[in-house]
Amino acid sequence: MAKERLYLFDTTLRDGAQTNGVDFTLNDKVAIARMLDGLGIDYVEGGYPGANPTDTELFATDRGLDATFTAFGMTRRPGRSTANDPGLATLLDAKADAICFVAKSWDYHVKVALETTEEENLASIRDSVAAAKAKGREVLVDCEHFFDGYRANPDYALACAKTAYDAGARWVVLCDTNGGTLPHEIENIVGAVVKVIPGDHVGIHAHNDTEHAVANSLAAVRAGARQIQGTLNGLGERCGNANLVSIIPTLKLKKEFADRFDINVSDHQLKALAQASRKLDDMLNRAPNRHAPYVGDSAFATKAGIHASAILKAPQTYEHVPPDAVGNRRRVLVSDQGGRSNLLSELERIGLAVDRNDPRIARLLDEVKEREALGYAYEGADASFELLARRILGTVPDFFEVEQFDVNVEQRYNALGKRVTVAMAVVKVKVGGETLISAGEGNGPVNALDVALRKDLGKYQRLIEGLKLTDYRVRILNAGTEAVTRVLIESEDEAGERWTTVGVSANIIDASFQALMDSIVYKLVRSGAGA
Numbered sequence: 001m002a003k004e005r006l007y008l009f010d011t012t013l014r015d016g017a018q019t020n021g022v023d024f025t026l027n028d029k030v031a032i033a034r035m036l037d038g039l040g041i042d043y044v045e046g047g048y049p050g051a052n053p054t055d056t057e058l059f060a061t062d063r064g065l066d067a068t069f070t071a072f073g074m075t076r077r078p079g080r081s082t083a084n085d086p087g088l089a090t091l092l093d094a095k096a097d098a099i100c101f102v103a104k105s106w107d108y109h110v111k112v113a114l115e116t117t118e119e120e121n122l123a124s125i126r127d128s129v130a131a132a133k134a135k136g137r138e139v140l141v142d143c144e145h146f147f148d149g150y151r152a153n154p155d156y157a158l159a160c161a162k163t164a165y166d167a168g169a170r171w172v173v174l175c176d177t178n179g180g181t182l183p184h185e186i187e188n189i190v191g192a193v194v195k196v197i198p199g200d201h202v203g204i205h206a207h208n209d210t211e212h213a214v215a216n217s218l219a220a221v222r223a224g225a226r227q228i229q230g231t232l233n234g235l236g237e238r239c240g241n242a243n244l245v246s247i248i249p250t251l252k253l254k255k256e257f258a259d260r261f262d263i264n265v266s267d268h269q270l271k272a273l274a275q276a277s278r279k280l281d282d283m284l285n286r287a288p289n290r291h292a293p294y295v296g297d298s299a300f301a302t303k304a305g306i307h308a309s310a311i312l313k314a315p316q317t318y319e320h321v322p323p324d325a326v327g328n329r330r331r332v333l334v335s336d337q338g339g340r341s342n343l344l345s346e347l348e349r350i351g352l353a354v355d356r357n358d359p360r361i362a363r364l365l366d367e368v369k370e371r372e373a374l375g376y377a378y379e380g381a382d383a384s385f386e387l388l389a390r391r392i393l394g395t396v397p398d399f400f401e402v403e404q405f406d407v408n409v410e411q412r413y414n415a416l417g418k419r420v421t422v423a424m425a426v427v428k429v430k431v432g433g434e435t436l437i438s439a440g441e442g443n444g445p446v447n448a449l450d451v452a453l454r455k456d457l458g459k460y461q462r463l464i465e466g467l468k469l470t471d472y473r474v475r476i477l478n479a480g481t482e483a484v485t486r487v488l489i490e491s492e493d494e495a496g497e498r499w500t501t502v503g504v505s506a507n508i509i510d511a512s513f514q515a516l517m518d519s520i521v522y523k524l525v526r527s528g529a530g531a
């Protein structure tokens with residue numbers, strides 16, 4: 001049986017940009033649009049041309065996309081003609097392949113928000129779709145508050161959707177704008193809509209206010225809708241939009257959907273998904289969600305020893321899909337609760353093949369247990385674990401030695417009479433026979449230390465140039481009788497590879513220093529640097 005085509009519509013640049021604290025630059029927007037295009041997304045919504053300088057510029061830029069680039073805006077204002085509405089004119093003139101109109105479909109909103117009649121709202125939908133079609137654009141109509149509207153007045157909500165379809169809209173998109181509708185309600189209501197409008201012209205736009213945006217999107221597809229709108233990483237105001245990063249692998253890898261539907265994302269493109277998800281977090285300067293389904297660091301991680309040995313023998317017993325299908329990887333966590341199997345499998349993954357009865361394995365296991373008792377957490381610090389293992393197995397060169405460092409924090413008035421805190425660090429490093437002294441300034445002592453440490457590493461400098469810290473987490477622990485500080489640092493290199501290191505001490509600077517050192521040494525080991 002031939003598969004049906006399912007279309008994906010991304011609104012990261014429009015609805016996703018509504019997220020608190022998210023402010024995309026023009027370059028960000030172009031980069032995200034290209035990334036979405038590279039993933040095989042059918043429609044990329046760019047934003048509201050004319051609404052702000054960034055979006056206006058984006059629509060004037062040559063984006064070079066295969067995806068259908070879509071402009072978003074309102075239908076004509078009530079009481080005006082399409083020829084006499086400047087907002088609509090800007091939208092119609094925007095350099096876009098498609099136009100997505102937002103239209104009211106809840107009678108209450110028509111009365112209260114638009115302050116117009118139900119008939120005039122239908123006329124506005126009809127005229128706006130016709131005007132965009134006349135301009136040669138593909139047309140979509142987002143029926144705002146469709147599900148709430150349907151519950152209040154099903155006939156009117158359906159009339160709005162039908163008017164859009166009859167006027168020539170390629171897609172009529174049912175929006176759960178408040179995000180409060182549940183999957184079984186979505187399935188019922190979409191089921192009613194596809195009796196009036198063919199399902200291959202119906203889309204779903206779900207918000208995540210009950211944590212059901214993904215489930216609601218799938219429920220709509222089950223009921224007959226054939227376009228899903230969502231965002232990368234579920235970005236969006238309040239609780240977010242439907243997360244395409246979860247939806248795409250489900251459509252590709254779960255039999256019920258994979259057997260029935262084709263999407264424009266190839267198996268090869270699917271493997272780029274984890275990286276795309278992280279790239280967006282990078283742009284937003286956010287730490288990736290470790291527990292994100294499919295793509296999170298913990299999505300295919302396991303800790304207990306008994307599971308670990310079973311996973312190595314038959315991964316499918318503990319994994320619902322193969323991690324590499326989405327560009328993720330299996331992680332067998334090393335910790336004191338683990339055991340020999342975890343350790344051996346992790347060593348194998350790193351490429352340190354060791355015989356299972358090698359006495360150094362027992363030493364490494366003891367060392368991990370001892371250090372975890374002190375507060376180290378290797379399950380979250382893969383790079384520090386790898387260094388510990390390599391050190392015990394004798395494969396880490398002495399690249400450099402920090403002979404001394406000095407960190408100084410000063411609070412004072414600046415020239416403007418404002419009270420400021422400034423941190424300064426001086427580091428004395430011995431590389432080969434050479435002693436190098438570097439100073440660094442930062443907004444805090446750890447930042448200053450990091451800047452100074454990475455300023456000049458002599459012959460290794462070139463290898464750490466692309467290194468940057470992407471996350472820094474501090475926890476105070478009660479280990480034994482006194483409180484200690486655990487610092488976890490996440491780093492990234494120019495190739496986008498990420499790793500986490502750990503440091504523990506009663507002193508936060510010491511703990512940070514250990515984690516920073518591990519991060520640099522790890523990078524040198526990975527770069528194949530010699531002593």
Ligand SMILES: [Zn+2]
Nearest residue numbers: 015177205207
């Ligand atoms: Zn929305």
